Structure formats: structure tokens, C-alpha cells
Amino acid sequence: MAGNTFGTVFRLSTFGESHGDALGGMVDGCPAGLIIDLEFIQRELNRRKPGQSKITTQRQEQDNVKFLSGIFEGRSTGHPIGFIVENNNHKPTDYEHIKDSFRPSHADFTYQEKYGVRDYRGGGRSSARETVCRIVGGAIAKLYLQTFDISINAYVSQVANIKTNKTYKELDLSKIETSMVRCPDDEISSQMIELIETIKKEGDTVGGIVSCVIKGTPIGLGEPVFDKLQSELAKAMLSINAAKGFEYGDGFNSIYKKGSELNDIFIATTDMEKRIMTQSNHSGGIQGGISNGEDIYFNVAFKPVATIMKEQKSVDRFGNTIVIKGKGRHDPCVLPRAVPIVESMAALVMADFLLKSKTSKI
Amino acid sequence: MAGNTFGTVFRLSTFGESHGDALGGMVDGCPAGLIIDLEFIQRELNRRKPGQSKITTQRQEQDNVKFLSGIFEGRSTGHPIGFIVENNNHKPTDYEHIKDSFRPSHADFTYQEKYGVRDYRGGGRSSARETVCRIVGGAIAKLYLQTFDISINAYVSQVANIKTNKTYKELDLSKIETSMVRCPDDEISSQMIELIETIKKEGDTVGGIVSCVIKGTPIGLGEPVFDKLQSELAKAMLSINAAKGFEYGDGFNSIYKKGSELNDIFIATTDMEKRIMTQSNHSGGIQGGISNGEDIYFNVAFKPVATIMKEQKSVDRFGNTIVIKGKGRHDPCVLPRAVPIVESMAALVMADFLLKSKTSKI
């Protein structure tokens, strides 16, 4: 109820603050017998970790995960997979100066008011460092999804006003990881990097859009009414730090089409099997809250992160006016590092619905 | 787990299909002692009911709610408030012809595949008629929120490409209900109505945007990490039929600003109390997943509804190509009727977080 657990059957619970000894958590409900590929999990963590490139924060964190339970002889046992990720590079003194300050558009003020007590070091629990645990959980979920040949790929489709005009179908998704900004459109990728470097020099930040596509989903995932597939995806995405919006299928652009233009006509294959599919996919692979077997795709908008290297006015907890300036090493644009987080949250949603779907029919 | 319950402390559970004897449900966790204003609840239902105006479906449903429990001498008792809404005007024969058909962009196909059995009459459980129960639950939530002076107002801000350029602050929200399309911008309202009438004549449908603003929220609602205030709002909104996208605060437009432009500077009142607030409100009243006391505002995109009065190709469950045409009485644009549904879902989210917040501190 306090918001540190995600999922119903396949559940990730997390704990930890930016500047404590360690973050960690547990994956409960992972089915027994799954091969746990530790190298894959570490590679996923590396995609999120700081210091990857010149356009991300230069903080050096190793982000090595240590598993404590739930794995035996390389396989999941059906019991909770406990893990920790130690905080090696924390410098609490970086934050002493903000002990009583409320940084603009951060959680300092709301946390102070809600709890009356606050671990101010690096934002404490509100730090995006918390997402390291989501990567661990998401990576295990991905391993499970892979046994069903379900793949999830996210990429940066827009940074500020620089935007690829290609759809996911027109892009070569295998190029995502070769782009420093994780945009598989070469030309746009270069422009994005250039912009981010400029912004970084200004001490400012920029936002953008992460697009994501899920392929290979079987028909029937998602629950009607309140727990629709898109509802849980929306919740998952909006739970990521700095996310401001979510749309799936044609999303906000749906409103510029008429029903007759937007409806996805069903067709059947001409072979004996007569497998049913849709001609177009404005629905984004979800109808009535349930996957229809087509590609699921969606966008997540991220605002520019709040920590900037410029002076800003604010107040302290006593209501005195102060001037604040970001210290430490921060991201001018979180989008590249948000890509594996979006994928991880999507993987958690899909793994949960896959397991739920096993109980739909007698 | 099967998706028919919403909320954790203040919980709405619903049942019922479009063409069964009745829909119904229960509100569990409503605190004891709340005055249950039955007339208010019925007025809320009337805002959603069909046949309100020339631009909604001409189906006549009374949508009278009958409460069965949990209320004694005009007050909630702390026990579940059970209720039913009878289906008086159901004409199952309207749907016999689609028994084996899969209507484009409806849930017919996904339900059939997921469950193997399907109540095809009027879409069964996938019918938007289900939202009548959300109105009941939402109205009770609103009564609870009113005791804290929290108000929720939604309105139609866009239909197809007709859009008000005024923000919620520039609009007179008391005019919402006097507009047939529930847009409080007179001129735009007229244009919207005209467009919907044209579309209706074509037998087609249009979508748009419902905007919503929540005023009076105390500081501290929302839970960090996975159950952020915006996460639950997003989930709630995307669970509404035909919803395709959600954004809060500056939303998707955040990406066109720099961090230095988007950050909301904290200021304090100059009186003794030194109450802290923000100068701007790009954050949409939520920081770190928790309300900061400013107005919460968000947009929900709705696609044009799938049922059109035009011929469409499709397939039946055996994979045979068929031609389908909507019968019965349907909405050319669901936006006006979606307004109270958006409010209801928002009210459920806020009531739940209010109750949760009582356990944050010792």
C-alpha cells in the first residue's frame, strides 16, 4: 500500500535510498525453473548505469547486483529472488547544503510535508537511483518473456524538438544500442547528441519521448475493466521519475481521425488455419484492454530533469528565500538512460499479465 | 486480480453486463459517518446517462441506482455499500446478428480468445455501460472529498480538431454543465456541437480530449515509487473505454521547454505562517508522485468510438469475411458523457490516497 511493490503475481518490491549502504529488493512470484542468466541481468544494469557516455552524468557507479536467494543451480526456485545493489560512490557531503532546502520541482518539499522526516541526501528514496532495482526486476521478467518469444524494445524518438519521423516499423531496432542517445535513426541521433551537449554546457536539461514496441504478445493478456493492459502500462510508465505522459497506439493523434478511419479491420489468413489479425494497427495491439496479438506500441513523455547547474530561487523549510544551484554530476537529458527503465517496467507488466492469463479459463 | 476492483482502501468493485438484468457493485472502505446524499448521486448518474441531448445516443435508460446496504439513517456505516442499476431498456435482439462476428476495434475478438465463451449482447462486460457503476462509486468518493473541500471538474477541451485555446484558469468552470458538449468555452462549444451533428449524419464518430482539474488537494497525497499520484490517475484514466492517452501538468509539451524554464520555483507567503507554494505550476500539482497543494490538472485523449453506422468489412469467428454495420442507438462522440466518468475515476483515486495518507506518520 505504501507503493514499493509492483505487480500482482510477478511482483517486484524494492527498498533503498540514493545514499544509503545499498538498494535492493525481491522478485516474488517468478515461476520456478527459469534459467537466470546473470550476465544478461548485468548487461541490462549497464545500460542504465551512469557514466556510459559523454552525454550522461559522469558519476561512476558500478551497479553490480548481488543475488541472495531464490536461485539454485542457475534456476529460479519459485521462492523470492532477493538482491542488493551497493552504493559505492555516494558522497553525502554533496548534499549537506540542501538539508533544509526545497529544490524546485523535486520531491524535497512534498516528502518533508508528507513524512515530517526526510533523508535529504541525494533525494533519498525519490532519487532516480531507485530505478536500478527496476532494471533487476525487469531483466528477470524479460528472461521469462523470452521463453514465450516476447521481445520489448524501447528507443528515444524525440529530444526537445528533434524528432524522428519514422515509425518503429521503419527503424532498424537493432541499431538502438549503437546510438549514444539510443535513437536508431542515425541522422536524428547525431542531432540529438549535439543538442544535449549544447544543453549540458548551458548547465540546463532537456526532455523528450521514449517509444517502445512489444512484439510476440499472445492474444489474451490484460484484464477487462480496471486492469486493462494499457492501464497497467500507463501506471508503470507514469511511475518512472520525470514521466509526464503516456499514449498507446495512435494515442493523442487518434482524435484527428474519424471512427471509420481509425477502426482496425479484421482479416483472416487464407490458409486452413484462418488465423485472425488486423489490417491496420491503430489500436496498438490492445482491444477492450486485452492484447490481440498485434504489436503493442506506446510513447512516454519525459520532462527535462529538475536538477540544473544554474542558479534558481527557492525557499528553505522555514519559508526563507534562498538561491540554489545543482552540485555533483547530473544528466543533462535522462532519455538514453530511461530507455532500459521503460523496457523494464513494460516487462514487469507483461510478465504479470502472462501469469494472470493462466487462470482465465477452466 | 481479474480487474473488477479499483482502489486499495476506498475500493469500488463492479459487476454486470450491458444486457443482463442489472449491473451493480459495492464500495468497500468508505469511512463510517459520511452523509450519503442520494440526490447528488442520482444527478451524477444523469450526467452520464444516454439520451441527454441531440448529440448523444437516443437510447433511453433510466439508470436509477438502488442501494442495498452500508447506509443507515442517511449515513455510511463503514460496511460495504452494495448497489444495483437495473437494465430496463435492453433489447438483446439488436445483437443477435453479431453473435459470431468480430466488430472492428471492439473487444469481441479478444474476449472470445481469452475466455472461450462470450456474452455477445451489446458487448457484454466490455460495454461502456459498465461505467454506470463507476459513477456511483465516484459520486460517493466525491461526497467524501467534499468534506475536505476538494473539488473535481472535467470538461471537453477538444473534439477532433476543434479546440479551446483557454486554460482551465481562463475558463468559467461553472458553465460546463450548461454546454451540451460540456465545453465551457461558448464559441468552441457551438462549433463542437455542429461538428458532432455533422459526423452523426455521416454515421461516423469523432474523438477528442477531456481536461480535468482537481482543486483543494492537501499536501501529501500519493505514494512514492510505484504508486505515485500520477501513476494511479493514469491507470484510472486509461481504464476508461476508448481512452488512448494521459498527460498531467505540462504533459507532452514539457519536452519543448528546458529544465530552467519548466521548474516551478517555490515561494512563501509573506505572513507569519510562511506557507510554501509554487510560482508556476508546470508540475500539475504533483512532485515526486505526491501532491504539493497546487491544482492538479491533466488531459485524457479519447479516440472516436468504434461503433459506426457505416458498413465495415470484418471476419466472423470462423475466419469468414463479413460485412458489419452498427445497429441500435450509439454515440457519435462519447466525450460529453465521458466527462463525469473522468471525474468519477479521479475522485476514486483521490479518496483512496486521502485514506492512505492517514497512515504515513506516527
Added chain:
Amino acid sequence: MAGNTFGTVFRLSTFGESHGDALGGMVDGCPAGLIIDLEFIQRELNRRKPGQSKITTQRQEQDNVKFLSGIFEGRSTGHPIGFIVENNNHKPTDYEHIKDSFRPSHADFTYQEKYGVRDYRGGGRSSARETVCRIVGGAIAKLYLQTFDISINAYVSQVANIKTNKTYKELDLSKIETSMVRCPDDEISSQMIELIETIKKEGDTVGGIVSCVIKGTPIGLGEPVFDKLQSELAKAMLSINAAKGFEYGDGFNSIYKKGSELNDIFIATTDMEKRIMTQSNHSGGIQGGISNGEDIYFNVAFKPVATIMKEQKSVDRFGNTIVIKGKGRHDPCVLPRAVPIVESMAALVMADFLLKSKTSKI
């Protein structure tokens, strides 16, 4: 969270008071495709209803269930099965006199203190009449369990100091329903009936033990650690009005044996299959919280019900001393009617674990 829902996957939610218009609820998570045998459900309700025999209350309630949703052409659709049971025979005036009184060992006092408002008519929500909804949910669970050949039989094994010395294996369980007191030991049954009649004349009440056996459980139901099979059974049983204790397998008598005497030795069948079972079954079919394929058996102790036809001292809500005497028509011994309730709760537990077990392995 407010305690009106039972189960995780297979969930029963209930509402309703003793003297409202109706009780009701919904079963959510019942897998699609289950044949819903309405006559079976009604027969189960009849086993619980008052006025069955000379040793139960003479209240006449029809207890007819009306299903409102989730069933189509005789089968469950996977959507919530909503239902109501109307209160036809309620006489609120029977209770006017206890409006401000706290009946000894009833919930009047605790409800008043907890909620500040109380539906005093017939105990309101605390009335055992609420269990009518458990029978409906339990009957649907039984229908599901029957598809796996799992059977559940409860019977009265003790009333006050009259007790059958036979184990469930020595009894003919098919005789349960032919005994007015639901004790399949003929001689003991007669003695129990005689005792209850005597007690009834005294205006007093007696308690006893309901024993229950579950046969045909597959190996592997139950979850380790907190949600052990016996934990959920214990919770389920202690949630029944007037239940005071629970034990399974050898239960409290386990303490009189040594480990070497109590351990259940594993043996294997001598055929090719080498199916593993236990020689004895002191464990009651559960090891490590998980079913081992042997019979599950347990006892539930019920105290004599609190409503007696004798004068008792008490206080009213203002602290004044009063004298109270039961009016209306009450059970001198609830045990016979508790039998189907014990079975229903056991069925809900087992159906839930069966569905959960589908997600244990990849």
C-alpha cells in the same frame, strides 16, 4: 482492506446486513467456461437456511439467490458473477428495543465504538445472515473443484460433551445430510438432538465442533511461508461467526506424541509409477504449507451462540445497567447450519490455491 473480500485469484466480495433489502456480492476470478449448476447452488443454500428442522431457528427465510451477471448460456464467462439474496422476512421491530443496548458477547459494543454509527437491526453486518453469501461463493468454488474431483465434507463431531469417537475414515459421510444435526454417527446424532432440544427449552445455547475432510487434493496447493494452506484455512474458519479454534491433522493432540511417533513415513507404490504417499497422515495432508496429496482434515470449535432466551444483565451505550432478553427466533445450536459454511469457506480456500498453483512453474 475493510475485510469484505476473501481470496486472491478466486475472490468473493460480499455486502449486506441482516435487515436491509438484500445481501449480495460477487465472485470475481472464477475461470471462464465453468458450468454453473443453479440447482446445486440453491441446494447448498437450503442446507444453511433457517427453519430446516426442529433444532434450528424457526425463522422462515427463502434465501433464493438471484444471479445478475457473469453467467451466459449456463457457463461462467470469466467476468464477475454478481448476485443478491433478498431479505423477505425481516422484522425490524424485533430489534427496536436494542437500539442503544449492547448485547453480551455480541458485536454491538465494538461496532459502535469502531464506527460511531451502527445498524442495530438484527446485528446489521455482524449477523450470521451474512454467511448466506459465503454459501453462494462456496458453491461456485465447489463446482470448480468438482472438475478436479476434489470433494469437501463437513459434519458435526461434537456438541457440548457429546462426541463421536470415530474418525472421518470410520464414518459414512454419505449419512451426514440424513442426520438432523449433521452428525453421521447415528447414535451420537440422536444424543446430540436430544441435548439440543433440552437446551432449547432452557432458552440457552450450546457449542461444539465441526470436522471437515477434503479429498482428492492434488499435490502442490498452498504457498510457503505466510500463505500456507493451513494458514488460509485457519483464517477462513476463524472468520465464521462464533468460531473459537482451529486445528488440522493431529492438531492439539500432536503435543502428546514424540517426533518419532508423529512423523509420516513416505512409501511408494510398488507399480511402475512408484507414486509417493505417506503411511500415516498425522500431517493432515499438508507439509511445509503445501498439500501432499493425502486427505486434508481439520476441526473448528464453535462456542454457544450469544443470543439466549434468558435475562442477562448488560449496559446501554450511555453506561446504564439494563436487563436484556433475546427476542425473535434463534438457534439453540448453530453447529448443523455451520456445516455448509465450513465447507464453503474451505472450498473458497482450495479454489484460490488451485488457481494460484497454475503459476508456480514455467
Added chain:
Amino acid sequence: MAGNTFGTVFRLSTFGESHGDALGGMVDGCPAGLIIDLEFIQRELNRRKPGQSKITTQRQEQDNVKFLSGIFEGRSTGHPIGFIVENNNHKPTDYEHIKDSFRPSHADFTYQEKYGVRDYRGGGRSSARETVCRIVGGAIAKLYLQTFDISINAYVSQVANIKTNKTYKELDLSKIETSMVRCPDDEISSQMIELIETIKKEGDTVGGIVSCVIKGTPIGLGEPVFDKLQSELAKAMLSINAAKGFEYGDGFNSIYKKGSELNDIFIATTDMEKRIMTQSNHSGGIQGGISNGEDIYFNVAFKPVATIMKEQKSVDRFGNTIVIKGKGRHDPCVLPRAVPIVESMAALVMADFLLKSKTSKI
């Protein structure tokens, strides 16, 4: 859903196996601002740890807890309190010989069947070592309860056929910790110790009863219908390894009294306040599932533990007959070490209901 989380608002989630690197978990929902007395928590752990006395196992485990999050400057922050307890003294080779064996009345067989894969070392997740995490969670719950002056004391009231005839009111509960067997009745304590020593020499084990009393509970804790206070206590207790039965108040002995003898008469104090209480307390402090302010007391039956130092027949996973004999260092009687576990589970239940009760009324 996989059973590794306990509680709704105040939640303990645990992970870890007997012979992994560490066990651990997190307490989520602990209200912010609670002073976390680390020494108290360690003292609680010491009460459970092995090697305390000649009548417990001689295994030496330090059971030092390391907190990783959720505590700042000595207080809870409202965020999850993550912790680990390392396994220092594990000797996996002790268990190699049982890799394919099914120990009688252990979870080996059911785990193997349920999951298909099994960490056989020391019972893996089924080991009672898991309860170390319950002590951590329970100790934090106790710290919270202490702020309300709620106390919980458990003690051993019976071992095999040696039993104190004194009620908790007649015993000096401050003597519990001075008795090696945690029985505050001096004479009985000595007899119990003698018996356990004899049994230990035999290589056998014995069971018994732990009694528990909760004092200072405010009126109004517990939820009606399914989540009654006694239901959750029963679930909590039956989730402890080797527990076979639960009874509260007069429990199983209730059946030997008539209603007129068992009912608890309400009385009021004679001062101005007219505080209402009961004359007797057969109800065990709970009426209608809700605390009435009187002492809550209950018993838990524990069977003799399954691991004995004698030869026993069994089968291996291929169905071959084998002979098994306990190795390593085990408890001849778990009762003394079960005492803090019973208290911890009770504390978790009470803390959860306390927080829930904050949402009962407007």
C-alpha cells in the same frame, strides 16, 4: 500472492534460504517518525537465535541484522526498511546426503512436486531459519505498538504432557525470560527442562503449547467479516513452522459451557466517564472480530519437530526405499524459540490493524 508478504498496511516481505548467503526482507508501511531502537531489535533476535541454552540446538549463528534503508537519524522515514541477516555458519555439506531424499514430515516432497526444482540445503526456504526475518519485522512492529502502550507476551504453557495450570493472570510474566524454557511457572519450568533433556538424549523431539497475551489494545481493531482480528491472528500463527492449532479466549473449551455461562456481561465504571468493559473475558478480548479493550489471549499448538536423530524409513525422489537419520544440530523442542516468533507475528497483526483502524471513520 506467492506468500512471502504479510500484512496490508504494515507489511513484512521476506526472502532467503537456510543456506544461501543471507536472508532478508523489508518492512513497508511503517509510519514515518518512529524511533528505531536497534538494540531492542537485536535483543529480540537473540531470543530466537540457536545455541542459547542446553535445551536448544547448539548451532552457533550470530543473527546480526544489517539495515540498509528506511531509517535516517534514528527514525523511520516512511520508506521501506530493507534489511539482511547473513548466514555465517552454514555447512551445506551437512545436507548433501539428502539431495534426493524426502525427509518424513518435512517439505522436501511437496516442494519438489510443486516447483520441480528444490534447494535441498537445510530445507531451503522451508527452513525455520526463515523466521529470523519475522523477528526483525515483529520487533519494528513492537516498537510501533509501544507508542500506544500495547504489550505482547508469549510463554510456553505446555510441553508434551507437562502443563502449567495457571492462567496468564496468575503467572508473573516478567519471569518468562529467566526460564530457560520460557515458562514463568518455576516448578513446571524445571519439569519441562528435564523432559526436554531426556528427549534430547533419546534423539527424539517433543511439542507443546505457546500461550500469548496482548494487553492495552484500544477498542476497535479488526475488520468485520473475513478479516476479523482472530482470523488474522489464526493465519499468522498457523504460518509458523510446526504450528498445528490455534484457539483464542476460551477456545476449544468453549464447547463445554452454555451460552448463559460463556457470555461476557458488560459493566460500566461508576465514575463520570462510565467506561464500558466486560465482567468476564471468555471472548478473549475480541467480539464480532473487533477488539473490545480487554486482554487478547490465545494458544498455539506446536507439534514435535520432524527432524529427529533416529533412523527413519522414507523414499527418495525415484521412489526407492531409504533410511534417513538426522545429522547436524537440531532442537529437541522448538517451543522456547517459538515464543518470540509468536510474539512477532502477533505484533505484525496488531500493527497492521492499528494502521487500518485510522481509516474507519470520517
